[in-house]
Amino acid sequence: MLEVNHLSVGYPGRRVLEDVSLAVRPGRVLALLGPNGCGKSTLLRTLPGLLPPLGGEILLDGKPLGDYSPRQAAQKIAYLPQSRAVPSITARRMVLHGRFPYLSYPRRYRREDYEAVDRALAAAGALDLADRPLPELSGGQRQKVYLALALAQETETILMDEPTTYLDVRHQLETLALLRRLAGEGRGAAVVLHDLCLALTAADDVAVLGEGRLLALGGPKEIFQSGILARVMGVRLDRVAGPEGWRYFCELRSED
């Protein structure tokens, strides 16, 4: 379990978020929501130690993150960044690098690594892309390959920064279904999402960020009823009962 207490994140001389306490729990999907520039991505980058925290503590399975070597941490936390390079390699080779944290110097990929790669490709729905060079793939296809890269790490915790960008609606829904499946396997996920409605449907917990702090943390229903999300995003948020539970939708607030 990845847990942060009174965490401050940002860059030297510029504090973006203060006093954030939350946890990425096994078997649960945590959605990080908030307006552009509220620090969602900065927080997500701080969680695995890619950005040094400005204050507070990060605990991985109860121990400070700093006690783990980068390699050990990478065996427990996978991170899917928002901006991704597109090297001229095949998708399978790309995903194979997800096994990097499990190898010691000099790195030689083993049979079990290749098996993990096939599993990850299949789970991300990218098995048919395995032998295609990355630059030839469309944005959505590359996204799947990156998703598979994070899955191949076979970590307990997965952090994803906008995994649904570039994806059409079916693939967005598939990605969220994948998140649910990962949670079903007992893994914990924290996801930055722009689509409030998808997030409220798919997440177990919702963290609302804004005004330089964590404004609210709770289940989707609770967050919806508190009205905080609508307020911070500056929209009207409503819901209707669908066949499989609440479905949320956003509208521009009418001038009143």
Add this chain to the structure above:
Amino acid sequence: MNSSRTFSIPTKWIVPALGALAVLSALLSLCLGAVPLDPGEVLAALLGRGGGPAARIVLYARLPRTCGCLLAGAALAAAGTIIQGVLGNPLAAPNIIGVNAGAGFCTAVCAALWPAWTAAVPFAAFLGALGGVGLVLFIGSRTGASKTTLVLAGVAVSGMFSAGIDAVLTFFPDALNGYTDFRVGGVANLSMSRVTPAFWVILAAFGLALSLAGELDVLLLGEETARSLGLPARRLRLILLALAAALAGAAVSFAGLLGFVGLIAPHIARRLAGEDSSARLLLAAALGGAALLTVCDVLARTLFAPYELPVGVVLSLLGGPFFLWLLLRQRRGRGMGRA
């Protein structure tokens, strides 16, 4: 695996094929010259069974020269491959980002001040190369490190070091007398005593670089992803650039300021061997660079016989147009396959 490659040779045969090409070019280089020898004579001389002038030509004139070409070509090509990968910049190469000029400057200083210490030259050259790449990286990081800035900073740093070489040669006109054509790069009149120390440096640096190929692969995924996979990206980038500096510096220490092989060979290797595996790419680039430089040298001394061109001139005549072609291709946004 290679459905989209322009060439149809399976990638796993590329390294052996380039190896064979390098051996072939070495044989050619040993046989051809002012006095043509047949392969039998050459082999006999190499095995120590020959005698007379043929054996002397092979052992004292052609063998050091051929070894020098193979080594310098391989080292500069490997250095170019590493630099292009680490900086994510297809236009980067040891001669463009100030590595060669830095090595050349220190070689000149070392040769001027301590002419007797030939074995120290590769290490001085390494320090110079490291200084060159360090300076360029420093300028790059201060200005935002865009791909163009790095190349421009490299041009400026190269210019400064070149001026330094000229200054040293003004005060010590004989400093580089042991080198023919230091400024464009040349391998005529090489002796084994100059090639051997560089050989050990190159062997060690290349072995280390090869052992870090997996890390280089991961570095190519971008710093953010590399670090999230547990790779200490910044430290590794420095280690790899230091190895590239050692490779390029050692080559410059005996062959002078050879340009272009460090730029062309990696690009040819990329097209032939693909970029899936940095280990394969490094091997292909090194073998291809060795073959390329050796063939250029054979051309340099046979095209206008009895006159000899410096190998650097032939290389630049071939490499210049290639670089321009690369720039034109780059403008269409296909360079190195980066989005």
